[in-house]
Ligand SMILES: Nc1nc2c(ncn2[C@@H]2O[C@H](COP(=O)(O)OP(=O)(O)OP(=O)(O)O)[C@@H](O)[C@H]2O)c(=O)[nH]1
């Protein structure tokens with residue numbers, strides 16, 4: 001059901017998007033909520049906005065406390081090739097895992113809730129680093145940190161669910177997944193989905209790319225709906241079977257997919273069949289890895305798994321007269337030479353002449369290609385500009 005929001009509420013949503021500080025965000029979200037009429041069609045939206053508001057208020061509270069003066073905060077700035085947030089129940093071993101994987105001095109203890117603030121460590125994988133974020137534990141449905149941990153997950157590039165092999169891993173997994181879902185974070189890609197990329201400057205108009213079908217609407221309906229939210233510059237991708245309702249969800253961004261990995265920890269003391277048991281009794285789509293943070297078993301596989309689930313590639317640039325950069329660009333799988341050019345400088349798109357590619361995507365070393373050439377992990381790209 002499309003929410004049928006009054007114009008006033010739609011305008012207020014725009015203010016939410018524009019808000020910069022936490023205080024502004026809270027104020028804007030409160031204003032928005034008060035303008036949303038209460039009926040069945042807006043139920044999910046209201047629940048989501050209320051949760052989001054609780055999250056922001058807790059964050060603000062936290063900042064006001066003296067702990068923040070010591071430099072502790074729930075905000076974690078991204079570093080490295082991707083941010084991976086660990087989420088799990090108390091005592092599952094999140095802090096010990098991060099300590100073992102990155103050397104970060106996290107607090108490890110038998111006492112549940114020993115972690116009360118996020119802490120980071122950098123995990124090296126070949127020539128890149130992933131930022132791992134240790135978090136306070138969640139208790140499905142009732143934990144004091146749930147909202148803020150969900151806030152961290154929402155911002156993450158990948159979520160790592162940590163289970164304890166000495167417990168019922170199926171129940172714990174489903175509980176954690178349920179908590180994420182109720183915060184609008186989905187662990188599997190919906191069959192149909194909508195992606196809206198808003199342009200701040202430059203391009204004008206709404207471009208709709210169909211990689212699927214609109215079940216109950218036309219492209220014109222989509223444009224009208226966006227216009228009613230004052231969105232006039234955007235690229236909309238329709239993937240799979242999609243309803244107008246899905247388009248509206250995408251406008252709010254209240255449901256989003258996150259790649260994930262499930263780590264079953266404590267296999268040194270837990271049931272050896274825990275991984276198999278989880279695989280059989282759930283529909284986990286991604287990787288499940290059994291490890292022991294204590295003995296180190298299985299930990300060596302994590303970097304590669306993270307890389308794989310993120311669906312990213314590394315591309316090295318080279319200029320015509322010099323060597324290859326040693327720091328790769330991190331791009332989405334399926335990225336093209338155009339994406340590389342954009343990353344370097346907008347002049348590189350405007351003045352692009354051709355590129356040469358060495359590596360897995362090239363037919364022969366130094367193959368001459370255009371902007372639409374699809375790149376692969378470990379390619380080297382050299383861009384030539386018009387004279
Ligand atoms: N045997 C065994 N014990 C582990 C393993 N990983 C963690 N532990 C122990 O489990 C307890 C909890 O570990 P932590 O890393 O503090 O757990 P946590 O998930 O960070 O706990 P909270 O901060 O409360 O969420 C500690 O006593 C650890 O030594 C493991 O792989 N095997």
Ligand SMILES: [Mg+2]
Pocket residue numbers: 094095096107108114115134135136
């Ligand atoms: Mg901890």
